[in-house]
Amino acid sequence: MTSERSPLWRRLLRSPAFVTGTALLALSLVMILMSATFYRGNPLSVDSPPFIEPVTEAAHPLGTDMLGRDMLAQMVHGARVSLLTGLVAAAVAVLLGALLGVLGGYFGGWVDRACTRITEVFQTLPQLLLAIVLVAVLTPSLWSTMLAIGLTSWPQVARVVRPEVMRLRQTDFVHAAALSGMPPLRIIWHEVLPNVVPTVVALASVLVATAILTESALAFLGLGDPNLASWGAMIGAGRSVLRDAWYVAAFPGFAILATVLAFALIGNGINDALHLRRR
């Protein structure tokens, strides 16, 4: 087996999950690149007859939807929305979750109890329902979607970070730092956090995947930004014409599948590479 001393990136490259995930993710990145180059126009402009089948007209390789909007243009712009939402929402969740997890795990006592209670309250609320309420109240837009997903998915991070910090709190090097008179915040920043990062990165990848799914679900339900092309919204609109024009819902469906799978695999890959020593 791989030696645990070999560098992280080499272990990652040997992980089939990570490599497959990265390859799948490259697809989305190519789409984003296309949205910035060949498809710079408005993807929602109605400029062709509706229901052109895929691979029948060179101008519309993936056909047009029921309004006569180019499918490929919508797909590549949808990639932007999905990835941006996924990354920003995951970042919000990681920041919030890490903050509460570190505070609770490091200081213990009433701080820990307060942080844990807050986390539990959020954990008991169904994530998608809470996101729906938040988006509806804030008015559907790209930013409200990101915020809503971020605000509803951080408890996972807190639950993972807290025990990790509690474990690190008992390590010799943290004790040594405390004895040497380092203030707690400095200890957290310099000694604790760097050791938490790998775990969080693995988790964040999965968070991105779930955030993309949640964004699609919201857009599917009609709670996306109506001014932007989005995979979920395409499925929502295409669902009703599934029997005459399967491709309107199927293409964005595959795109979501590929992207979510990519992030999930990357997360798994990182996790495996990090935790070899624990096996």
Next chain:
Amino acid sequence: MSSTRRDFILRTVLVGGTSALPFASDVFAQAGGGRNLVVNVAPEPSALAIVNGLPNQIVNANIFDGLVTYDSNYKLVPQLAQRWETSADGLSITFHLRPDVRWHDGTPFTSADVAYSALEVVKKTSALGANAFAAVKGVDTPDAHTAVLRLAFPAPVVWSYLHGQQFNIVPRHLYAGSDPLTHPRNASPLGNGPYRFKEWVRGSHIALVRNSDYWDKQKPYFETLTFKIIPDAGAREAALESGEILYSPHSPVPLSSARRLAKSKDVVVDTKGWEGLTKVFFFDFNLKKKVFQDVRVRRAFAHAIDRQAISNVAWFGFAKPSRGPIPPEQKQHFNAEAPDYAFDPKKAEALLDEAGLRRGADGVRLRINHVNHTFGEEYRRAGDLIKQQLKQVGVEVELINYDTATQLRKLFTDRDFDTSAIDYAPGLDPQIGVIRRFWSQSIKDGVPWSNGSNYASAATDAVIQGIVDATDPQERKKLIDRLQVLVQQDLPSISLVNINLVRIFSSKLKGVDQRPLGALSGLGDVSLAR
């Protein structure tokens, strides 16, 4: 599965009217009748008698007849009333009732039932009814088969509210002394129509049986009429395709499926029968915003929006471009002379230039927000189209989707929007549904579905007041015509498309009512083609 339920399913398997079964009477066979007719209504009714709601009324129409029905020109057609006359002063309307009608329990149907239902049911249980019957102050019953409506002032609007599913006449001997809205028999009604109520198993079916004592002797043509409850639209579609259900009038499937089913020879997909209840989908300008106070801008928008494309693409052809606030199907009120605005982007651009809104360096001359109507995917598609069409003339539209409560608050309380789209039911008489959209008196904060554009014009107000006060139908018709001209000239709101619900039924069915309120008629005349 309970045995009764299994029996029910077994029985319904025999549907479709294969004439292998022996008929109770030769009359049925000759008329193309059968034993059982299985149909559908979606969603499941909330009640049957008295309580308003289209699914309720669709079932109820088989159990109750009304005084009259309307033909395709909205002229009255006798049903329980054989004839009628108005006094010279317009203050009383006399109905001569059919003498041979009995309730399903054998009690004779009399003028006392009419009086009770007019005064205690219509006027007290329904907002629309209270409005239409506002002038009705009493009902005289000189004999059992004569009912005289006494009016406080002449009110032509009464004539538009006499159909059995508006003016629902219920048996006084069961209802007297109770609160009609909560009466237990609303869920197991006793009527006088072609079919009698048998049972309602919630979530499964509503079973009716032939009324052998019906006044129209040969009818109805089936031994039983069963409304099967099918909550899932996909299952309804399959049931209609397979012939498991032969009739479903209340837009049972999404429009995309209706479009697909319409290609089939086995089913009829049409909007006839709902024309009396056509809804109008319209585009409101917020006249509190300075830019929309210039009528040239409003007219430019009307030229820029392609109503035909909205009908074809957003509604898959199940809507027609509007020609004003009153749908053309309402021939007795529609004014074809009112101004119309053809789709003409060039003209739109010229008007916008003239109004001083020139294109900037980025091609944009005006940025506005638009509150979408999010009632269904058709409305969302329409919003997408409007955005793209206005972009062609340099108007950049930002779509906003709210939940319904927020949407209504933004439009009718906060009045915080640039433009919006919403729909309304104009009703059989403009006084019932149309005037609220243009009357300055209906700018009332917190009252939804009223005057959302904040349009206030002294001339229009005077015409509306005239319509409400008019006693002479000819004079009133002139005012209704004038109203349409005024609001199409001023254009506080662009009527976009007229929307009808869709009825789907087997092409084997004969005698399906095609009149404007046909979907709210019972199936008493329906039989199977041989």
